[in-house]
Amino acid sequence: MSVKHLKTLGWYLILMGIGYVFLFPLLFMLFSSLKPEQAIFADLYSIRAILPVGELSLDNYRNVFEKSNVSLYFLNSLFITGGTVILGLFVNSLLAFTLSRMAWSGQKVVLSVVIALMIIPLEAIVVPLLLLASKLPSIGWEQGMFVLKSSWLNTLHVQMLPFVANSFFIFLFYQFFRDIPKDFDEAAELDGATPFQVYRHILVPMSGPVFATVAILHFLLMWNQYIWPIMAVQGEDARPLMPGIQIFFGRQSSWGEIMAYASLVTLPVLAVFLMFQKKFVTSLAGAGIKG
Known part of the structure; x- marks a missing residue:
């Protein structure tokens, strides 16, 4: 293998390592959302943490919709x-x-x-902006009719x-x-x-x-x-x-x-x-x- 090919391979390995750093949190988040809590901690220090292995289900997503709006x-x-x-x-x-x-x-x-x-x-203007929004009137919809509200x-x-x-x-x-x-x-x-x-x-x-x-x-x-x-x-x-x-x-x-x-x-x-x-x-x- 020539020096040029070795340099190209080296760059690819470096880029793959950088890509792994960016993808690891996303893969961990996505596959952990499909696992029960015990499996998440059991796989935490192994390659299984970023792989779709084990007992996978949509129960966590179902619970999210049931517990929150x-x-x-x-x-x-x-x-x-x-x-x-x-x-x-x-x-x-x-x-x-x-x-x-x-x-x-x-x-x-x-x-x-x-x-x-x-x-x-x-952050420098959020408080004045909040005070301004609290003084601006707006039109809202309540109980099947338009009502005038005292702030935004x-x-x-x-x-x-x-x-x-x-x-x-x-x-x-x-x-x-x-x-x-x-x-x-x-x-x-x-x-x-x-x-x-x-x-x-x-x-x-x-x-x-x-x-x-x-x-x-x-x-x-x-x-x-x-x-x-x-x-x-x-x-x-x-x-x-x-x-x-x-x-x-x-x-x-x-x-x-x-x-x-x-x-x-x-x-x-x-x-x-x-x-x-x-x-x-x-x-x-x-x-x-x-x-």
């Missing part, structure tokens, strides 16, 4: 995350379009503000609307749109296209990779929300999955049931990434070439 939590998380991602793709990309493709007074100042907002963490707290939209616009995602769209030649815009404007038509019919079809990237990142951000839902939601009706796992953990559940709950939280994230992974990789590769 996980189906409602799942639907709430799906609605909150899906709605925020869809609105965010439109709002953030449209803001980036105005910053990168149109000329207007104060454009550079607004762009500077957007970049500056990227360094402010949620304990609602689904309080978990969505504050996170639709995101400075980091606006900047991602801005960077991608800026590298698309403006000749397309000028040709469309000569044909009588409005700015929104240029955005809708030219930039959006050409920007699939960045849309996929933002969709994945925004999905992860919203699906994993924990601090804000705990502060803004106290009732069961609007509670998402992530805060629900803390309540479920406090009910003296077995480790197999906890792993089953964690699997229900993790699998949708993997599914979304697999759906958009090609465009996601394309976007990262394109960013590396441009950089």
Whole structure:
């Protein structure tokens, strides 16, 4: 075997080792969710911990649905995350379009503000945001009729609307749109296209990779929300999955049931990434070439 082949084999072994480190927790979580608690601890220090061996069943998943309102939590998380991602793709990309493709007074100042907002963490504004949400009235549905509520707290939209616009995602769209030649815009404007038509019919079809990237990142951000839902939601009706796992953990559940709950939280994230992974990789590769 030549030196070149040995180096290639060495790199493959290193990459396999790194992949094992990342896959081990996922495999352990998934297969432990199918085992009784005694089998989990019996297999803990052997290769059996990450293999589908032994007495496997869906009893842990069945117990999760019986002991908690996980189906409602799942639907709430799906609605909150899906709605925020869809609105965010439109709002953030449209803001980036105005910053990168149109000329207007104060454009550079607004762009500077957007970049500056990227360094402010949620923890720094969560208390003022909570006070604001507690004062905003909203319309709710109770007992078959619409009622006016005195605040946004304990609602689904309080978990969505504050996170639709995101400075980091606006900047991602801005960077991608800026590298698309403006000749397309000028040709469309000569044909009588409005700015929104240029955005809708030219930039959006050409920007699939960045849309996929933002969709994945925004999905992860919203699906994993924990601090804000705990502060803004106290009732069961609007509670998402992530805060629900803390309540479920406090009910003296077995480790197999906890792993089953964690699997229900993790699998949708993997599914979304697999759906958009090609465009996601394309976007990262394109960013590396441009950089």
